[in-house]
Amino acid sequence: MSGPIVRNYKGGSIVYFEKDKAEDIFVLQKGRVVLTYTNINGVELKEDVKIGEFFGVKSALGRYPREETAQVIGTATVLVFKVPEFEKFVSDKTHLIIKMLKVFSSQLRQVHRQVREILGQGEAKNPAFELMNVAEVFYKNGNYEHAAYAFNQYLSHYPDGQYVDRAKQLLDLASRKTPFPLTIPELVYKPEPGAQNGKLQEMLKTMAVQKENNVSSVDPNSIQALYDKASTFMNAGKYGDASDIFKSVSERTDSVTQEEEQFVENSLFYMGKSSFKSGDNSSAISIFSGYIKKYPKGQLLKETVYHLALATEASGEKEKAIQLYQKVAILPPLDDSISEDAKQKIKGVK
Structure with missing residues (x-):
């Protein structure tokens, strides 16, 4: 086994794109790499x-596509490292394994909190209903692939x-990436007589208990919990509520x-974006300008300048x-989608 190799990247280079096939594991030795997800x-x-x-x-060890884009700044x-090389490297380094497990555990807890926040439910009801509800939440939030997968799981x-x-109808629409139809009535809970998939029910019960334990130990006023809540409001189009919470997070200084x-x-940027989305261009301009001065x-500097331009144009x-x-067009990286959008905007405005 030859061991890891060294690679040098120029500014703006992409180490890997989201959904790329995952085979390698990387260690940053010098410079700056940003993950976007x-x-x-x-x-x-x-x-x-x-x-x-x-x-x-995670993606390399799990042998699934990348969940993020890694870009060099x-x-x-x-x-x-190739996976076998990495496994050999960490095999006798317990501290590295423990550190990675802590990171993965933290990420899982965050996902649990966000799912619970999106569902807006205190306790699980019925496995079939929960599966449909999760599928429809994904669908309403524009996550068509996850929605289609969940509908298929329900039908299976x-x-x-x-x-x-209902599942067949929504599966067909989600598969064609059609927005959730407004004519569909709200999902109503009904007990599922004869639903005897013991393994699935047991799994969902266990997940419900785990989620309860995780939520009970999370401070609802913590920065991350508030940030997650604001993100949920923003994604649901409740820009006023989102802006208020992002503002409270952006002003936090306590430990x-x-x-x-x-x-x-990030909260300062998303507070500005919430204002822009709600049509309050004056507030958006003030907030984006404040972000640029402070950071x-x-x-998120490039995204902030771009949104400042949008609000200014509006x-x-x-x-x-x-x-x-x-x-925006000359801020690194020069070949990303934001630069291209900015160039098109210049032509349009002129």
Whole structure:
């Protein structure tokens, strides 16, 4: 076994794209790499890889496609392991294994909280209903692939269930990426007589208990819990509620951890985006300008300048908007979709 190799990347390079086949595991040796991914609420997030930190581990070990895009900012040097090399490397390094398990556990707890927040339910009712409800929540939030998978699971486990016709109809629409139809009545809970899939029921009961335990130990006023709640409101189109919570998070200064600092920073951007989405361009411009002053090297700087340009254009200040779009187009990385959108906007405004 030859061991890891060293790769050098230029600024703007993509180490891997979301949904790429996962075969390698990476360690950042020098420079900066940013991971971009979408959380369960449909909100795009960015995360910096720290020097000496592994990335691409879960997808490579699990042998499933990448869940995020890894992009180089500036230049970077990384070590690249094949899975067998990585397994051999960590086999006698217990501290690394424990560290990775803690990270994965934390991510799972976050997903549990977000799912519970989206469902808006206190306790599980019936496995068949829960499965349909999860499928429809995914569908309403525009996550067509997950929705279609969940509808298929319902039809597979409950071929004679009371929601079969509804599941078939919504599966067909979701598979064609048609928005959730407004004419469909609200899903109503009905007991499922004869639903005897013991393994599935037991699994869902166990998950419900685990979720209860996780939620009971989470401080609802913690930065991450509030951020997740605001993201849910924003994704549901409740921009006023989202903006209020993002504002409270962006102003937090009490014993903020390094991990929470990113939530605080992101909240200022998403507060501005909520204002923009609700049509309050004046507030959006003020908030985006505040982000740029406070975080001149922030992870969401380029997105912030772009949205500032959008709000400025919507306010009728076309010349200023063009100047902002021009600035967006030259901010690194130069070949991403935001730069392309900015260039098209310049042509459109002119």
